Every structure is written in structure tokens, then in C-alpha cells.
Amino acid sequence: VTLLIKTDIERGNAWADALTANYPELKTVNWPYKGDPAKIDYALVWQPPRGELKRYPNLKAIFSVGAGVDHLASDPDLPEGVPVVRMVEPGLTAGMSEYVVLAVLNHHRFILDYAAQRREKVWAEIPQLPAEARQVGVLGLGVLGRDALETLKPFGFRLAGWSRSPKSITGVTCFHGSGGLGEFLAGSDILVCLLPLTAETTGILDKETFAKLPAGAAVINVGRGGQLVEEDLLAALDSGHLSGATLDVFQKEPLPKKHPFWTHPRVFMTPHIASMTVPESAVRAVVANIQRLEAGEALQHVVDLKRGY
Amino acid sequence: VTLLIKTDIERGNAWADALTANYPELKTVNWPYKGDPAKIDYALVWQPPRGELKRYPNLKAIFSVGAGVDHLASDPDLPEGVPVVRMVEPGLTAGMSEYVVLAVLNHHRFILDYAAQRREKVWAEIPQLPAEARQVGVLGLGVLGRDALETLKPFGFRLAGWSRSPKSITGVTCFHGSGGLGEFLAGSDILVCLLPLTAETTGILDKETFAKLPAGAAVINVGRGGQLVEEDLLAALDSGHLSGATLDVFQKEPLPKKHPFWTHPRVFMTPHIASMTVPESAVRAVVANIQRLEAGEALQHVVDLKRGY
Numbered sequence: 164v165t166l167l168i169k170t171d172i173e174r175g176n177a178w179a180d181a182l183t184a185n186y187p188e189l190k191t192v193n194w195p196y197k198g199d200p201a202k203i204d205y206a207l208v209w210q211p212p213r214g215e216l217k218r219y220p221n222l223k224a225i226f227s228v229g230a231g232v233d234h235l236a237s238d239p240d241l242p243e244g245v246p247v248v249r250m251v252e253p254g255l256t257a258g259m260s261e262y263v264v265l266a267v268l269n270h271h272r273f274i275l276d277y278a279a280q281r282r283e284k285v286w287a288e289i290p291q292l293p294a295e296a297r298q299v300g301v302l303g304l305g306v307l308g309r310d311a312l313e314t315l316k317p318f319g320f321r322l323a324g325w326s327r328s329p330k331s332i333t334g335v336t337c338f339h340g341s342g343g344l345g346e347f348l349a350g351s352d353i354l355v356c357l358l359p360l361t362a363e364t365t366g367i368l369d370k371e372t373f374a375k376l377p378a379g380a381a382v383i384n385v386g387r388g389g390q391l392v393e394e395d396l397l398a399a400l401d402s403g404h405l406s407g408a409t410l411d412v413f414q415k416e417p418l419p420k421k422h423p424f425w426t427h428p429r430v431f432m433t434p435h436i437a438s439m440t441v442p443e444s445a446v447r448a449v450v451a452n453i454q455r456l457e458a459g460e461a462l463q464h465v466v467d468l469k470r471g472y
Numbered sequence: 473v474t475l476l477i478k479t480d481i482e483r484g485n486a487w488a489d490a491l492t493a494n495y496p497e498l499k500t501v502n503w504p505y506k507g508d509p510a511k512i513d514y515a516l517v518w519q520p521p522r523g524e525l526k527r528y529p530n531l532k533a534i535f536s537v538g539a540g541v542d543h544l545a546s547d548p549d550l551p552e553g554v555p556v557v558r559m560v561e562p563g564l565t566a567g568m569s570e571y572v573v574l575a576v577l578n579h580h581r582f583i584l585d586y587a588a589q590r591r592e593k594v595w596a597e598i599p600q601l602p603a604e605a606r607q608v609g610v611l612g613l614g615v616l617g618r619d620a621l622e623t624l625k626p627f628g629f630r631l632a633g634w635s636r637s638p639k640s641i642t643g644v645t646c647f648h649g650s651g652g653l654g655e656f657l658a659g660s661d662i663l664v665c666l667l668p669l670t671a672e673t674t675g676i677l678d679k680e681t682f683a684k685l686p687a688g689a690a691v692i693n694v695g696r697g698g699q700l701v702e703e704d705l706l707a708a709l710d711s712g713h714l715s716g717a718t719l720d721v722f723q724k725e726p727l728p729k730k731h732p733f734w735t736h737p738r739v740f741m742t743p744h745i746a747s748m749t750v751p752e753s754a755v756r757a758v759v760a761n762i763q764r765l766e767a768g769e770a771l772q773h774v775v776d777l778k779r780g781y
Binding site: 254257258261262264265268269271272274277280281284286287288289291293294314317318319416417418420425432433434435436439441 | 577
């Protein structure tokens with residue numbers, strides 16, 4: 164059983180080592196691969212060149228290194244009939260929930276305001292609201308969205324979630340579809356985007372969405388840069404309708420040096436580090452899935468390519 | 473039953489309203505009080521003038537507005553035999569745990585480093601550690617320290633605690649006394665101080681303590697400013713032995729404008745706002761305690777003044 168790895172070189176070696184440790188019978192080869200394409204059974208990839216995966220006639224499954232599969236679903240030459248598997252692994256999920264809690268608490272505790280006061284050496288208390296007085300609304304109720312909500316529960320925020328299709332989560336007010344979006348947004352003091360990037364979610368964080376949020380709301384984007392209309396966010400921050408934003412993903416990455424987000428005082432930003440797949444824990448998920456298929460069982464976490472996630 | 477309130481004026485009125493709503497038979501008066509001192513049964517105070525509480529001959533109990541009682545225990549003219557009650561109320565506890573989680577996650581996720589990179593417009597990932605790779609050590613295992621540890625549990629950090637006397641907490645490695653301090657510090661990658669201010673804890677966060685922490689450790693002080701030797705912290709940050717500090721309390725408050733903490737890039741600071749007593753929830757604790765005493769029962773959360781907390 165041979166698996167082709169295409170990620171950055173440093174992480175590629177970490178993956179190969181971890182895979183071999185967990186599945187000694189597995190042979191791994193790193194992209195670019197000069198051998199016989201017919202020998203490749205599986206591919207574990209991040210942002211492969213367009214059409215690249217079509218070169219392997221015997222590919223049984225394509226594993227995404229990251230949680231998002233837009234880098235695959237957007238390839239018009241993706242081989243037909245080969246299942247694409249999203250990355251679901253505990254390290255990635257835990258890292259994302261850490262980041263979401265950190266970002267939510269930063270907005271809840273007025274950290275952007277305290278940072279502004281600090282720059283002016285102003286010592287002043289900003290009246291604090293209890294967590295129960297705020298609703299945190301999570302857009303996207305996949306593995307990451309649901310875990311973020313679970314991790315937020317002990318803090319006592321009112322919790323809401325929105326997804327394309329109906330979901331039910333204990334302790335979370337769930338909304339769905341375009342019909343439920345307005346009511347969901349109207350109650351969300353802190354909005355967290357954890358949606359997959361699809362045609363439907365591209366540009367979903369735009370001026371119309373922001374206008375539906377309560378005055379003073381904060382926006383956290385840990386989905387994909389393509390979901391945020393950046394100029395609409397800047398306008399909503401500068402008008403004062405939104406109190407702040409935490410951004411980890413951007414339309415263009417690395418963020419261009421001239422982009423106003425680098426210096427905007429109402430923006431907290433990080434360079435797409437909210438969560439990374441952890442090879443040591445992720446290989447167990449990949450190996451288990453390969454062994455499932457080799458034993459004639461069904462793969463887990465297969466993407467619906469028509470839906471885009 | 474008459475209760476004297478001495479806090480700042482704005483919060484004094486909030487307290488009076490909340491007390492009356494919960495205990496209609498209670499009469500509240502605000503300090504400074506010009507009436508007959510013999511009519512005062514209880515006092516709810518924050519930083520009363522030295523000797524002030526001795527003026528009331530029939531005082532049955534003194535309630536601290538805040539969690540700390542150093543503002544009372546340090547008064548040499550405190551009336552003898554009148555019990556002093558610390559503030560234990562869910563709003564204060566929840567606020568502190570929010571702040572501790574926020575500060576721990578900021579250090580865990582290298583937010584000071586990302587902020588430094590942002591100032592230089594540098595887009596670069598800093599390799600992340602899983603939470604299990606870090607020990608968070610909490611100095612002080614009172615109500616606030618224990619709740620902070622509980623709130624940190626779901627994130628998967630290794631947890632340790634230190635207190636003067638032995639304690640046992642599920643999922644937390646507990647150390648105690650001067651004999652246990654060295655081992656506790658040696659394992660604590662992120663150190664949180666939630667100790668009461670006493671003669672023993674004054675200056676406990678000093679160069680000897682910092683030297684025992686692992687290289688690259690971070691320090692969070694949400695106890696009292698008097699516990700931190702500020703010049704020792706600056707030296708440990710500037711030498712690189714400590715990676716960062718989160719400070720909410722200071723030797724002198726408001727922090728003087730010329731103090732290096734205002735601009736230090738390895739310090740995250742806030743103006744003593746980590747947690748405030750919430751009058752709406754705190755009055756229920758105070759009222760329940762008064763009613764307990766009036767019914768001949770024992771008060772809860774009475775301070776041991778010899779011990780200082």
C-alpha cells in the first residue's frame with residue numbers, strides 16, 4: 164500500500180515518520196514523485212497543483228491534510244469517483260477551540276479597548292458584562308463548530324449556531340438555512356465563522372450580514388478568507404457598528420504589507436495559525452481510514468463534492 | 473437591621489438597590505455616615521479609612537466588597553472580635569476564571585509573539601505546542617484558584633496547584649508549603665498567582681521564584697501587586713528567561729505613567745479589572761450570611777485574621 168504525500172517539505176517528513184510508526188506496511192513517497200503513477204494507492208495532500216491527482220490511475224482515496232477541502236473541491240480536474248476525505252483529528256479540533264475561546268474572551272473582556280487605553284497610558288475600568296448577557300453565534304456546525312460551542316459552554320455565554328441543514332445541539336439555539344440566518348445574526352453579539360468555503364459561503368461575511376448583527380457586535384473569522392468581504396468589515400468597524408474583529412484568514416495570504424488590517428486598532432489578527440493539523444494525532448485518523456477501506460469497509464468523513472464540504 | 477456601605481459612590485448605589493431588592497427589611501446607609509454609630513449592625517466595605525470600623529460599637533460583622541481582605545487585615549485598629557467575611561460570589565469567581573483562561577491561552581498560543589510580528593508586518597507561523605505539553609501552575613487554591621483550575625481542565629493542560637496547607641483536587645497535582653514550592657515551580661510553564669496578600673506572600677514573585685521556573689515560562693499575576701517584585705520581573709523578561717507576563721495588579725495603582733510595564737513588549741497588562749464583584753449576585757451572598765447570623769447560625773467565609781486570609 165503506497166501513499167503519496169504532498170504538503171510542505173518539513174511537515175511532509177513529520178507525516179511520513181508518523182505514518183510509518185503507526186502502519187509499518189505503508190510505503191510513503193513524497194511529491195514530486197518520479198516513479199510509476201500506477202503504484203500510488205492513496206494521496207495525502209494540501210493544495211496539490213490543479214489536475215495533479217488525475218495522474219494516478221489507481222488512486223483509492225484522497226485525504227486532505229487540513230480541515231478545509233476547498234483546495235480540492237475547486238479543482239475542475241479532480242479524478243472522478245475517487246473519494247475525498249476531510250481531516251478530522253483531535254489535535255486540529257482542540258487547537259481551533261482554543262483559538263475560538265481566546266478570541267471570544269478577548270472581545271467579551273474588551274481587550275482591544277484596554278490595548279487602546281494602554282497605548283495612551285490610560286488607567287480606566289470598562290464596565291464588564293456577565294457572560295450570560297452575551298450571545299456567541301457560531302456559523303457552521305461541523306466538527307469544529309460543534310466543538311467550539313462545547314468548549315464555550317462552561318463560561319455561561321448564551322450559545323447559538325447556524326448551519327445549512329437543521330441540527331440539534333443541547334444548550335445551543337440552532338438556526339438553519341437562509342430563512343434562519345437573519346434571526347441568528349440579530350441575536351449574535353459575538354459571531355464566529357467556522358463555515359467551509361463553498362460557492363454559497365463565499366462573501367457571506369458582508370455588509371448585509373454585518374447590518375443584521377446587533378450594534379457593537381464583534382466578528383471572528385476562522386473559516387476561510389474568501390468568506391469575508393474585507394472592505395465591508397473595514398466600513399462596519401470604522402462606522403462603529405462593529406466593535407472589533409479577530410481575523411486568522413484573509414482574501415490574500417500572506418496578507419499584503421499595505422493591507423489596513425496590519426495596523427487597524429479594532430482588528431486582532433494572526434497569520435492563519437488558528438489551528439494546524441497535528442501529524443502525530445492525524446496519522447491515526449488517516450491510517451484507521453485506510454485500514455477500513457482495505458478491509459472492505461466504508462471510509463469516514465468523505466466529502467460531498469457537489470455540496471463542496 | 474442596618475448596614476453601612478463604603479465603596480465608591482456609583483457602586484454604592486448599585487449595592488444599596490440590590491440589597492433592598494433582596495432583603496426589604498434591611499436598611500442601608502452610605503458612608504460617610506453622620507448618624508448614631510450605635511445603630512450600625514453590619515458594614516460592607518472596600519478600603520475603609522484606618523480605624524473607621526472601630527467607631528461602630530454594635531458591629532456584628534464586616535463584609536469585604538472584594539475577594540481580597542488585605543485592605544482590612546492590614547488595619548491595626550480593626551475592632552477586635554468582629555468577624556470579617558471575604559467576598560465569595562459567583563460573578564466574581566466567573567470573571568476571574570474568564571481572565572485566567574484568556575491569559576493562559578494568550579501565552580499558550582504565543583499571542584505576544586504574534587503581536588510583535590504584526591508590528592513588523594511579519595507573516596510567519598510559530599510552531600504550536602499541544603495543551604498537554606504545558607503545565608499551568610496556580611499559586612493559591614482558594615475559591616478563585618480552584619475555579620480557575622476547573623475552568624482550565626477541558627483544554628487538556630497539565631494542571632498543578634500550590635497552597636500553604638495540603639489540598640487535594642481531582643486532576644490537579646497539588647503541592648504545599650515552602651517544601652513543595654520548588655518542585656511546583658520547576659514544572660510550571662505558565663504560572664498563575666491567585667494568592668491572598670499576607671506577610672508571607674508579599675514579594676513571592678521575585679527573582680528566586682522566577683529562577684525556579686522553566687526557561688520560557690510565563691507569569692500571570694491576578695493576586696495583588698504587592699506579591700510581585702516588579703524589577704525582578706523586568707530583569708527576567710529582558711534576560712529572556714521568562715517569555716512573557718500578564719499583569720492586572722501593580723505595586724502602585726494606577727500604574728505611574730513612567731512605569732516600563734506600559735510599553736514593555738513582553739507584558740500584557742490591564743488596569744486591575746480581572747474580576748469585579750457583581751452587586752446583583754453578591755448581595756445574595758451577603759444577605760444569606762446576615763440572615764444566617766440573625767437566625768443564630770454561623771457566618772460563612774469568615775477570615776482568619778491571624779493568618780491574614
